[in-house]
Amino acid sequence: MEANIKPSQNVRELARLVGTDFYIVGGFLRNKLLGRKCDDEDLCSPLTLDELEKKLEGSDFSLKMKNKNFGTCKIVCGNKSYDYATFRKETYKKGHCPDEVEFVKTIEEDVKRRDFTINSIYYNLKTQEIIDPLDGIQDLQRKLVRATSPEILQNDGLRILRMIRLACEYNFSIEKRTCKIALANINLVKDLTKSKVIEEIKKLLRQTSKKATLKSLKLYNKLGVWEKLGLPARKIKLKMVTKCNDRVFGLAIDIVDTIKPASVSYFLEHLFADTGMTKKQVAQMVNILSGYYDALNHMQNKNFFFKYFENFPSIYQILQKKSKYLAQKYNFFYKYIISHKLVISVSDLKITKRDLKKAFPSLPAKMYDKVLLEALSEVFEGKCPNTQEELLKYIGKKHYHNF
Numbered sequence: 001m002e003a004n005i006k007p008s009q010n011v012r013e014l015a016r017l018v019g020t021d022f023y024i025v026g027g028f029l030r031n032k033l034l035g036r037k038c039d040d041e042d043l044c045s046p047l048t049l050d051e052l053e054k055k056l057e058g059s060d061f062s063l064k065m066k067n068k069n070f071g072t073c074k075i076v077c078g079n080k081s082y083d084y085a086t087f088r089k090e091t092y093k094k095g096h097c098p099d100e101v102e103f104v105k106t107i108e109e110d111v112k113r114r115d116f117t118i119n120s121i122y123y124n125l126k127t128q129e130i131i132d133p134l135d136g137i138q139d140l141q142r143k144l145v146r147a148t149s150p151e152i153l154q155n156d157g158l159r160i161l162r163m164i165r166l167a168c169e170y171n172f173s174i175e176k177r178t179c180k181i182a183l184a185n186i187n188l189v190k191d192l193t194k195s196k197v198i199e200e201i202k203k204l205l206r207q208t209s210k211k212a213t214l215k216s217l218k219l220y221n222k223l224g225v226w227e228k229l230g231l232p233a234r235k236i237k238l239k240m241v242t243k244c245n246d247r248v249f250g251l252a253i254d255i256v257d258t259i260k261p262a263s264v265s266y267f268l269e270h271l272f273a274d275t276g277m278t279k280k281q282v283a284q285m286v287n288i289l290s291g292y293y294d295a296l297n298h299m300q301n302k303n304f305f306f307k308y309f310e311n312f313p314s315i316y317q318i319l320q321k322k323s324k325y326l327a328q329k330y331n332f333f334y335k336y337i338i339s340h341k342l343v344i345s346v347s348d349l350k351i352t353k354r355d356l357k358k359a360f361p362s363l364p365a366k367m368y369d370k371v372l373l374e375a376l377s378e379v380f381e382g383k384c385p386n387t388q389e390e391l392l393k394y395i396g397k398k399h400y401h402n403f
Helices: 009-018 027-033 049-055 107-113 136-142 157-169 176-184 186-191 194-207 210-223 247-259 264-272 279-296 301-308 312-322 324-339 353-359 365-380 388-398
Strands: 023-025 042-045 062-067 072-077 080-086 088-091 100-103 122-124 129-131
Touching (some): 009 042, 009 049, 009 080, 027 136, 049 062, 088 107, 157 176, 157 186, 157 194, 194 210, 279 301, 279 324, 301 365, 312 324, 365 388
Antiparallel strands (some): 023 042, 023 122
């Protein structure tokens, strides 16, 4: 397997400044050897962060985001940054992070902490030599994902998920022993935070082809990953994930369609909770997916757009993958609202909650949303002009007994 490694100019200059043996390792080499493009040059050497920083004094390079306990940092030059790690030996008891770290001097020691042989190939920037202590190049040629050791999958569920993504992204097989060890340790996935799992799933959905995505998720089904993530289903029926432009939405739909929760919105709020997304991002995703299901249930046009007008373009993209008829039906009304400049949101009304409080002090605050929505309906249907005076008159007349 021949490859023209060609490190970037920055990395070559960095190696020149360091002066001693300095290495690229991992995905950059894996992709270069496979003839694929890769810009992420992960770096390593026996140098501690203090030793490295001293060698780079007065240069254009600096160390950021340093973690001296793990010997890791970002080496920054202008708008470029490179992950760096000191050679180390790791000891695990439980979980993704090592309990003990010991800095070492040789590749033979450092390679033992790495996950798969195809990620354990080193390139010496000083000598321009490839070092392959675990026959990773042979596994690339055999199109095989193989764990560096049996122990490497016995303490970290994230590596099991990574194994699935790698195998499917490159259309590789998983070595039988590696697959057997992963299956025996699948319970480790339970120990991962939801945000870590979602991050890995997003990478899978974003980086792989449709065929590879389906293959990956079928492996999730086979290994029972979904149950370990707290979902009440061993297998997810994979119908929409590769049809949607945004596969995250497609997978969420497949999960909902498999589990059939009593309340879609309630289920989705809990599904997306603690995933690293902001409350606003979660609310938007829940709104889009709830709109998709309400459209499938033929929700009345007026009520539908009162709830989903703002996010309808995203709903439309998903809905047309399921039902072109319904997508066109709601899209026609959406365009009608825009072309006729209809008032479609409470925020477009000429009155606010503050106006209600001032005009009707005895009206309970908990009724404000209901009253404004009723007013919106009247304006939308042309029964009441959208002016403060007329709206307050309508509300007072309709709810006079409350004030």
